[in-house]
Amino acid sequence: MKKVLVLLLVLLVATSVVFAQGSKEAGAKKQLMGVVTPSADHGFTAESIRHSEAQVKALAAQYGFDYRFMTAAESSEQSNAVETILGMNPDVMVLWPVNGDELRSVAQSVMDAGVPLIVYDRFIPGLVPDAEISGDNVAIGEGAGVYFNEFFKDDLAKGKVNYLEFKGDSSTVPMERTNGFLSTASPNFNLVQSFVTNWSQQTAMEQMENFLNTKSKAEIESIKAIWTHDDEIVFGIVEALKNYHGSAKINIRLINGVSAGEGFMNLFENSGLSGIDFMTYTFSPSRVRDAIDLGLKVLQGEKLEKNYKVPTEMIDKTNYKTYMQGELYKVRYSL
Numbered sequence: 001m002k003k004v005l006v007l008l009l010v011l012l013v014a015t016s017v018v019f020a021q022g023s024k025e026a027g028a029k030k031q032l033m034g035v036v037t038p039s040a041d042h043g044f045t046a047e048s049i050r051h052s053e054a055q056v057k058a059l060a061a062q063y064g065f066d067y068r069f070m071t072a073a074e075s076s077e078q079s080n081a082v083e084t085i086l087g088m089n090p091d092v093m094v095l096w097p098v099n100g101d102e103l104r105s106v107a108q109s110v111m112d113a114g115v116p117l118i119v120y121d122r123f124i125p126g127l128v129p130d131a132e133i134s135g136d137n138v139a140i141g142e143g144a145g146v147y148f149n150e151f152f153k154d155d156l157a158k159g160k161v162n163y164l165e166f167k168g169d170s171s172t173v174p175m176e177r178t179n180g181f182l183s184t185a186s187p188n189f190n191l192v193q194s195f196v197t198n199w200s201q202q203t204a205m206e207q208m209e210n211f212l213n214t215k216s217k218a219e220i221e222s223i224k225a226i227w228t229h230d231d232e233i234v235f236g237i238v239e240a241l242k243n244y245h246g247s248a249k250i251n252i253r254l255i256n257g258v259s260a261g262e263g264f265m266n267l268f269e270n271s272g273l274s275g276i277d278f279m280t281y282t283f284s285p286s287r288v289r290d291a292i293d294l295g296l297k298v299l300q301g302e303k304l305e306k307n308y309k310v311p312t313e314m315i316d317k318t319n320y321k322t323y324m325q326g327e328l329y330k331v332r333y334s335l
Contacts, residue, residue, distance in 0.1 A: 031065040031299045034085035035292065037096040037120075039073040042199045043232055044259060047285030048096075050335050055289040059296050065091075075102035082106045092116045092298040094291050099171060100124035116298045120291040123172040130298070133291050133308040135258075135283040137173050140312050141180020144256050147279055147314065148225060149186050151254050155224065156188045163225040164211070165194040166204055166233045174229050177258070181227060192223060197233050204228075204236030212244045220248035231257035231264040231280060242272050252276055259283055260315045262333065265324060268317045279316040282323075286332045 035056055040046035049071060056067045068088060070081040075098045082095065083106060093110050097103040100122050107124050110117045117129040148163075155161050167174040174196075193211065197204045212220060228234055234257040241250060250273075257264050257280040267278045287310045294304055315323050323329060 031092075032088060032090040033060070033065060033067045033292075033295045033299065034082070034088070034090040034093040035067060035069045035295070036078055036081045036085065036094070037069075037071050037288075038078070038098045039071045041073065042201070043261070044199065044230065044285050047261075047332070048288045051286045051332075052094075052096075052288040052292055054335055055292040056295075059292065063296065063299070065299055072098070075099050078103060079106040082110060086110060086113060086115065090115055092118065092295045094118045094120060094295045095129075096120040096288070096291070097122045097124060097171075099169075100127075116304075118291055118294050118298070118304070120288060121173065125172070128306070131294055131304040131306060131308065133294060134173070134310065135287070136309040136312050137176035138180040139309075140258055140281045140283070141177040141182075142184045143180075143281060143312070143314055144177075144227065144279075145181045145184030145186075147256070147316075148181075148189065148227070148254065149184070151277070152186075152189075152225065156186045160188050160190040161186075161224050162190050162192050162222045163227055164192055164223055166207070166226065166228040166237065167194060167196045168199045168229040168233070169196060177229050189225075192219070197230075197236070199230055199232060201232040201236040201239075204233040205240045206236075208237045208240035209243070212240065212246060212248070217246075217248040220246070221251050224251055224253055226252060226255045228256060229258055231259040231261050233257065234267070234278070234280075235263060238267065238271055238273065241276075250275075254279065256280060259285075260313075260323065260329075264315075265320050268320055277317065279314065282313045282315060282328065283310065284328055284332045286328070286334075 033056060035052060037049055037052060038045050040049055053069050056069060060067045068085050072078040072081050078098055093115050095107060104124050104127050107117060107127055118131045119129045121134050123132060152161050195207045226237060234255055254277050260280045260282040264280050297304060
């Protein structure tokens with residue numbers, strides 16, 4: 001009888017251990033990835049949001065982790081979003097700041113909590129996160145400077161070439177692109193006026209219209225080039241030029257963009273403007289997927305490099321058709 005009781009006791013203890021282990025596994029917390037991006041204030045961010053959300057959703061389903069995806073239009077809203085996710089004890093945070101300066105404090109709180117932080121696109125001055133990933137904005141500016149030099153080679157040999165600049169905003173991205181451009185562009189390029197568009201097509205159109213409607217005929221006719229930071233800015237400028245019916249002759253011969261989206265490809269043959277060439281540099285909204293991929297690497301225990309640069313390529317009328325058949329373009333429009 002004692003042997004039977006002992007055997008039953010052993011079986012009961014063993015069964016309890018199994019049930020306890022099963023309960024532990026059932027209640028185990030999944031790894032959590034937090035992702036915070038700007039709201040869709042223009043086409044590039046709208047496309048980026050679609051790609052980032054699609055990527056984190058797909059990876060979460062494939063690798064079995066949880067995620068929280070939040071967007072915000074203002075820095076204060078982004079700070080609240082980061083704090084909300086931080087309260088959920090995430091295992092990694094991917095942050096695309098609206099404005100790096102204004103997100104420094106909350107980003108530091110993420111790092112102080114021991115949560116690996118990946119910053120995408122717009123850097124946070126004074127903060128060194130676990131990893132930064134962005135377009136190669138300096139290379140974009142440098143390449144554009146070289147392109148402008150070659151395009152206006154004969155004009156530059158004779159003297160000054162007047163141009164307008166249309167920036168994106170006051171973040172690190174435009175700063176890097178402008179500094180890159182100035183580092184390679186000929187000193188004979190003369191900046192007549194610089195505008196800050198906040199990446200808005202409408203704002204760029206209004207700024208260009210105001211220039212055309214308020215400047216003298218001589219000033220308008222002196223402009224030969226326009227250096228911009230984004231394709232959408234170019235679309236606004238093109239509309240303003242198409243709508244201009246003043247007495248000044250438009251002598252602009254080159255306008256550049258950044259992004260190399262479908263709309264810009266249409267400008268090479270259907271801009272509605274004569275005598276103006278176009279050029280852009282690739283920085284696809286789909287590259288935000290790379291930032292999500294870095295988050296996955298953290299969850300898998302991989303060590304990240306401090307800095308990642310998304311490569312860029314010049315696109316103009318000589319190679320845009322080949323580019324449109326490539327993988328980068330196909331992925332961009334796969335959603």
